[in-house]
Amino acid sequence: MKLEPLTYQSVEARPVLVPLRRPIISKVGAFDQWPLILIDLHTREGIVGRSYLEPYLKQAAKYIVPAIRDLAASRAGARLAPLDDFQDARRSLHLLGYEGVTMIAIAGLDMAAWDALGKAAGLPLAALLGGTVGKVQAYNSNGLWLSGVDGLAEEASALVAEGAFSALKLRLGRERLQDDLDAIRAVRAAAGDELQLMVDFNQGLSFDDGLRRCHALDDERLYWFEEPLAYNNTSGHAQLAREIRTPIQLGENFYGPRELLKALQAGACDCVMLDLMRIGGVSGWLRSAPIASAAGIPVSTHLYPEVCAHLMRITETAHWLEWQDWAYPVLKEPFALADGQLVVPDKAGSGIEWDESAVKQFQYD
The missing domain is CATH 3.20.20.120 (Enolase-like C-terminal domain)
Known part of the structure; x- marks a missing residue:
């Protein structure tokens, strides 16, 4: 089997706020809704890699989403190579630091890239x-x-x-x-x-x-x-x-x-x-x-x-x-x-797909 390369085209990052069946009550806060950032990594070859982040705080999306978009824009036209990208992204952020928003943005794109590679190969991520x-x-x-x-x-x-x-x-x-x-x-x-x-x-x-x-x-x-x-x-x-x-x-x-x-x-x-x-x-x-x-x-x-x-x-x-x-x-x-x-299902990639009607219901700016 020859694995065809994939090329970064664009990314879509959408914050949603979903209800929790059991509210969180902990030392770090109380929540009855949970924020997610849904990431869709589009490739020129038509395969879409998906992932999500859990930033804890609703307002955190204001900082994380632009970082994801900036990282993706810097890779437009490049080949998807998540292990290389992980190292390159870390080096590019020396001056900002490795913790917090920078690493979170890198991680979100990385998970989506691996999902896309699994789909391109027709293999579950584990395989x-x-x-x-x-x-x-x-x-x-x-x-x-x-x-x-x-x-x-x-x-x-x-x-x-x-x-x-x-x-x-x-x-x-x-x-x-x-x-x-x-x-x-x-x-x-x-x-x-x-x-x-x-x-x-x-x-x-x-x-x-x-x-x-x-x-x-x-x-x-x-x-x-x-x-x-x-x-x-x-x-x-x-x-x-x-x-x-x-x-x-x-x-x-x-x-x-x-x-x-x-x-x-x-x-x-x-x-x-x-x-x-x-x-x-x-x-x-x-x-x-x-x-x-x-x-x-x-x-x-x-x-x-x-x-x-x-x-x-x-x-x-x-x-x-x-x-x-x-x-x-x-x-x-x-x-x-x-x-x-x-x-773990026998499906290509990570197995994550969105219920778009629910996404529309829970999405926020």
Whole structure:
């Protein structure tokens, strides 16, 4: 099979604001709607690569969309080569810095480019990268926020039932330790003692509080403590990792491969979870996951379950996929769930296509 080259022509980036079935209530904010930026990368050959970004804040689209358009305009007429483009784009942004809007824009275009290449080859992204399609073990991250403890048991039962899940994520960091303990026990009572329960503090604890809280919860058989402290408190997380038996999970705020390497060198975490928007899209993942795998560190995902599911199929130390349905309102055909696993479909590219009627409904300026 000869793979015909693809050429950048133009990009369309559309912000949408979609409803959430369960409002987010966390240390980083409260949301009942979720912003997405939908990216359509048009090639001269007629193939369109698609991806989306999750910028957290509605107003962030005002800064990210122009950056995407500028990067795409600079590549007009060039051949699609996402690994080369990743390096070139990073070099071109030395003076602006690697974190924030610059990396997010690079990542959005990168994911769309890989989708286009998969479509051109007639292969799912996982197969294009040398793997196969199939199932990926997942935990349900669609709820169990910092709401009242009274409703957690019913919600936990519903979350398990959504896909026969054996693992859920619970957010912690309430004002009183006892409230966190009550939340853990309410979820276990409803979902079963064999439930794998990941907990996320969303960077909500100071170092001293984090030290006390994690020690106090260390006997609760929790699967991991995710970001107890501010994401850039590497030394603090390293101390927690040394003192706490429960694994420390970091990574959703790593901007590029070197930040992951620094965290591992510092002993700041026992496992990592990569966010495609920040790690640098598919190309950033391909440069980052092998660093963790070579060190024997388990690799999980943060957001973007559709594209991440393909990448987990080719990651040596693939661990858990974080499943949310937050982008489902604008997807033509969401991926299927089976026995607590997300099923990667045998479709060319990443498998993302838009429901244009829904896009029109939720789009904003």
